[in-house]
Amino acid sequence: MLYGLIVFISYMLLGEFIAALFAWPVPGSVLGMLLLFITLVIRGGVSESVKQSSQHLLPYLPLFIVPASVGIVNYMDLIRLEGHLILLAMIVSLVIGIPVCGWLAQKSMGLSGSKGSSDV
Amino acid sequence: MFNWSTAVDAVWQSPYLGLFLTILSFQFGLWLFRMSAQKPFLHPVLVSVSSVVAVVLMTDLSFERYMESAHTISQFLGPVIVALAIPLYENLKALKQYWLPFLLSNVLGGLVTILVAVGIVHFSGASDVSVHSMWTKSITTAFALEIAPQIGGMASVAAAIIMFTGIFGALMAPTLFRICGITQAPAQGCALGVCAHAVGTAKALELGGEQGAFAALSMSFMGILCALTLPFLLAV
Numbered sequence: 001m002l003y004g005l006i007v008f009i010s011y012m013l014l015g016e017f018i019a020a021l022f023a024w025p026v027p028g029s030v031l032g033m034l035l036l037f038i039t040l041v042i043r044g045g046v047s048e049s050v051k052q053s054s055q056h057l058l059p060y061l062p063l064f065i066v067p068a069s070v071g072i073v074n075y076m077d078l079i080r081l082e083g084h085l086i087l088l089a090m091i092v093s094l095v096i097g098i099p100v101c102g103w104l105a106q107k108s109m110g111l112s113g114s115k116g117s118s119d120v
Numbered sequence: 121m122f123n124w125s126t127a128v129d130a131v132w133q134s135p136y137l138g139l140f141l142t143i144l145s146f147q148f149g150l151w152l153f154r155m156s157a158q159k160p161f162l163h164p165v166l167v168s169v170s171s172v173v174a175v176v177l178m179t180d181l182s183f184e185r186y187m188e189s190a191h192t193i194s195q196f197l198g199p200v201i202v203a204l205a206i207p208l209y210e211n212l213k214a215l216k217q218y219w220l221p222f223l224l225s226n227v228l229g230g231l232v233t234i235l236v237a238v239g240i241v242h243f244s245g246a247s248d249v250s251v252h253s254m255w256t257k258s259i260t261t262a263f264a265l266e267i268a269p270q271i272g273g274m275a276s277v278a279a280a281i282i283m284f285t286g287i288f289g290a291l292m293a294p295t296l297f298r299i300c301g302i303t304q305a306p307a308q309g310c311a312l313g314v315c316a317h318a319v320g321t322a323k324a325l326e327l328g329g330e331q332g333a334f335a336a337l338s339m340s341f342m343g344i345l346c347a348l349t350l351p352f353l354l355a356v
Contacts, residue, residue, distance in 0.1 A: 046209060093237035
């Protein structure tokens, strides 16, 4: 558990270091995730202890986003004034977005599927 | 003989109060979610946030004092985002055959759904905070909390938008799939991951393992793509 946590925090700090070094406005944690991902691809596998730590930590991810989300108490006026616009935008973009995303994938599946079989 | 008010005050003023409220309400949310056979509208995060918001609004516990205590929990967010690299790596094999549909659906489809939402709030004259927070609508909350401030949005407003987008998306997706004839597992997974992130991924897992893998991949990919592009495009 602790070994994995050390790995995750090291990569996060490395991400923050790189973001600051190049003055990129990118979250250090996301850069850290990319770097760990690249490491795993190069290594060709995940070590058992790191994998176990991730399995212990990841189920609690939703808990970790609660405190920042509670900050909405400071924006009650915004919700009252513009909540209906935000809701409308969400619903319309879902009604358009879900079919478009599904359709784009489904229509192009034949393309990469046939490419896969022609490799044989 | 007993000093009741001082004793109650000691608990109410304790630096552990916000931490305790967060974990307690989340555990309650988990329980409610399981009892309701996982109804999206009873998502543990929504139940937990609503409960704490109610306490902050109705008592003299200020958000600042709550956060001073609860921020310990928030600090785990960074390492957990890094840990997401592991499921991302393990789901990667699903992409071998379908990388092109995956990319098209994520990049083009993601662009469409984001631009429609941002366009509506922008042209209806909503405030900058709403417009900038809306840019994060297809990013999973963990990522969005870190990205929103860098593009002039508010983390908590973004979190609320993402929460409800996820819930509505998971509720609407099965009907939309039926009406529009979207039957292939990778297509359903991508649509849920891009448009409804974490709540959508849970829904996708209900539909099937392949849907779940594509939804999880899409959620991570959208998060990374947006984290690497939006701050440069919308620098404040």
